[in-house]
Amino acid sequence: MSHKILIQKATRIEGNADIHLEIEAGQVKAARFMVQDFRGFEKLVQGKQADSAPHIVSRICGLCSSAHQVAGFQAVEEALGITASPSVEKLRAVAILGEWIASHALSFFFLTLPDSIQASRGIFDLMQLHPEIAGDAFLLRRSGNRIVEIIGKRSVHAVAFGIGGFHVSYSAEEMDEICALAATIQETSKKLLEGLGPIWKKDPLPFPVEQAFNFLTYDEQAGLFKAFDRAGNQTEAFSRENFSEHVAELRVDWSLAKFPYLAGRGFPDGMLLVGPLSRLFRSGGLLDDPALSAFPLLEQLRDPSALRLDHLDLCRLLEIHWAARRILGYMAGIELSELAAPSLDMDKSGQGVGVVEAPRGVLVHEYVINRGTVEKMRLLVATQFNNAYINLTLRDVAERHVDGDHLSKAGEAMIGHCVRVFDPCLTCATH
Amino acid sequence: MENSADLFGARYESGAVIFRQGEMGDTMFIIQSGAVEVSQTQDEQQKVVSILQKGDFFGEMALFQEECRTATVIAVRPTRLLALNRAALLEKMRRDPGVAFHFLKRLILKIQNVDRQLKQLVAEDDEILSAAMSTVETIPPEAVAADHQAGSNSRAGEEISIQDLAEVWGVGQEGEWFEAGQVIFHEGDPGDALYIVLSGEIEISQGSGEEKFIQRKAGSGEIFGEWALITETPRYSSATASERSQLLKISRAAFLGQMQVRPELAFYIIQDLCQRLRQVSQALVNPLAAAEVVRRSWQPLIKKRAAVSLSVISLSTCAGCAAVLLDDEVLRKLLELVDLRYCPMLMDADEIPEADVAIVEGVVRLKDDLVKLEEARRKSKILVSWGTCSAFGGIPALANRYELEELINETYGQSSDLFAQYLSGQAGVGQGTYQEHEVALMRKAYKIDDFVKVDYYVPGCPPPAGQLLQLVGELTGQAFSEAKPVVCGQCSRKPVKAALTALDGSPVGAAEGVCFNSLGVPCLGFMVKGGCGAVCPRAGLTCWGCRGPARPALQKIAQGDSFEEVVIDGLMKRCQLEEEKVSPIIKRMNRSGHTLFNIEPSFGNRLSRIR
16 A cells, blocks of 8 residues: 655765655655764764864864864863954854855755756756856855865865964965955856846745744854744844753654754744754844845845745855855954964863854854863754754655655655755764 | 606706806706796896796796806705707607697796786886886887897797798698788687787787777787687687788697697797797896886776776765865866766766776765675776775774764664654654664774775875876876875975974974974874875874875884884884883874774785875
8 A cells, every 4th residue: 555655865965865755645654854874973072182173073074174173163262261362263254154155056056056957967967058157166166165275274174273273374465365266256156146047947945834943043243043933033042051951852763863953842843944044034144235135036035924945045146145245354354463373271171162154054062171171072063953844844845746656757856856955964964 | 867867857956056047058947846946146136036846947948049048046955857958849749749738838827927927016016117107108119110020030040930830730821811900809709729920910909999908019920819729718818900911820720730740830839938938027027127018918907098987985974085076177187087977966876887986985884885885896896995084984983982872872862762752753753663764873983995895095084186086097007106105295394303302292383394293293294195285284283194104104014013103113213202202192192083093904915005
């Protein structure tokens, strides 16, 4: 009776997952995003020196390694009572934004845009069919990575980040190069935002209507996590120290990714969504930048009630442009003389929480340090927050496309696509 | 007595000299029992070339012309040798054609054996490979022709001429004509005839189309196809006329039939083979002086110049190793050489396809990783460990200090969670049964050569992207590996004289441009393989060895030193400190996450396969 469809692999995403659907007599009995990655970072980092821990956790992910490093250094600094100068914070922010640009370019052009042109060979088809767009995509990626490379001396698993500062000194030429790259990124992304229309055909992907959820983002200026409901109203705000009390997690036997939720709301109403859409609601985001209003595409995002999940990739494209502008803003305020990492007495104890908005969403590192050694670490990483919602979306898409006891052709394509739209990074989600 | 020596050979005591290098001789020797040592003096050094035993022969070149012995042969046990000059051998062959047959067979097997040793030598020694590769473009056609001429000249003044052969084997003096491009036989065909080239040139090759690789060219007076005559195996190579050529075809039956009547004919073939044996034996002794000969023994592993099919296999990985390939400069150059067939992060794919090369990143952490890895191994000719995780275990292998249950508990809490079941059921995110949907983990994070044979290693966290291009170039015979000895070679920090009292410094705030070790900050760069640009020490972090141990360190590891011992010895020498001052740093390195301390002795033997 039951007709199981096991779509073996989710492709054009980062990490390993199977999509599993069970359909019987026109009903979706189960829809599961079975994530299959795990390496045990939370345990393996125990007993390691606090100054090495950020370099170890960098290896959670090669696409957002700098985000992990910065969150790690922030957590260690907080635990050991060290304050980094504003210039250090700004230069770190620039590196993170450079990584955003490279990551969003990968996600948008290599992974999701190919769906619009039915290109199963992804970027390789794009290079044949739309070489100018592919060229721009590579330019964005290269520029973003180069920004990280100038600051960290290597774009994947940077080397120069340290506790309280950087391990190298920078020249004025290097800073100028970063600004020039940001200007190139601005120009290129503007061109794409204005000209991409004709080939970018999207199927709308609405939010699964019946289920409440919470957009979660981190407001750096306020130093607070903020949660918003579907209509865009702020529902909760809490500090870094209170993070653990506010967010709990479930686990299931069929996926190595856990299900975080707002403890105060319980599960499933406490379900979370992080990433570019969630960032729309914090102050100083896409909607607040006057330069972005020049793009008609932005108007689709103004009305919360008209938002759809497929707007996630539009947000990514806009965020590339926004990030370039932010980089230029930060660069103006950096004092080269305030960047060096100080010599430190590491033999201290404490707890700290480092939070970064990584390309895919909020990333939280909580460390307990005992005499310079990591005693305990809890990580909640971007895509991990989205896990429950991805599962729900799969079910929703399956229900809309069910045809007897299997999916329609359109449904099969949409299933793969709807996962990609979240830009999942599963090695991050599971660590 | 004479009869006894004739039948059973002359007796030599252990230590007796049969002949010395430089003496004149005209006899060959067959070993009836015992063993002899063959040695050569080269640049004032006496070098043992081989030990020969019962059934082997030596001194065979003297059969064809009296000449200086090229080696010294000494009995290493009480030995019986049968001595034969040309007349004696011909007489033996007349009486018993099996003698000729046996001799030919031994010759062919010997040539094949030396050939195999040459291939091995080239595969293991970068210097020899470089010398061999450098001859590819530089041999002028006239030199090749001269080579052929030299071969046939040595038969001038012989009692057997080509006309004689033609007459005896009953083939018209003309032989058979082949037009340029015509195939005489294909690789894999059953072989039952050998050919003598009367005029023209024949190309001996393997593979076809883009994969064709030319092994040698046979010119006037030379022989090809003799393997099949003697050993009854399918054709090892193809033979194609590269210009209009005249060939004498001698079938097996004809060959055997005429052996008894005119054993001198076997002589002709024996002579050709002996020439070839001498050439390759000399190349084995002094490969750098015989680069062209060496090259003929060598074949690229992938006989293509472009469109090398590549699969990117990602196990449990951070994807950083794959990410470094997504730079457009690297990717464009790669795509000129490579046809990317599989990379699920970038392309939809149903299953792992057959491919020339598979690069594997990540550790084997899940059971599914093992399934993928084994499938990738089955479906690829060359499997490359790409990155530190797949070569050594990397950062994920730090988890191996703990049992799997500890890892799971830390991240997932208690394994049975009734409350969770209730909650998840409510949202329709239902629990599956553990057996049905088991997402299974291995007990440890494994490196990939714990399960499959790995052909090449390119370590690095992440590895240098250009190294993949370099490797593919090597595999297709278009490049040869570059020496990148140690990290220090690319580092901007330079050693200074220092009287150190301890090695417990921190890299933070270290003087720019000064070697960390000179400052009392332990850095492993001096014993780690270079090629990474020394990114870490240049940017303020001590080298933690993600590229793996360098050649000297690997050689020590192969001999049984542990990685820790190599580290301690190295730092003691470099920093001029006693062991008690140096050994505490091992604990410090462990606590900072250094991951190479579990490198196994057997890894030391893989030196030639690390890039």
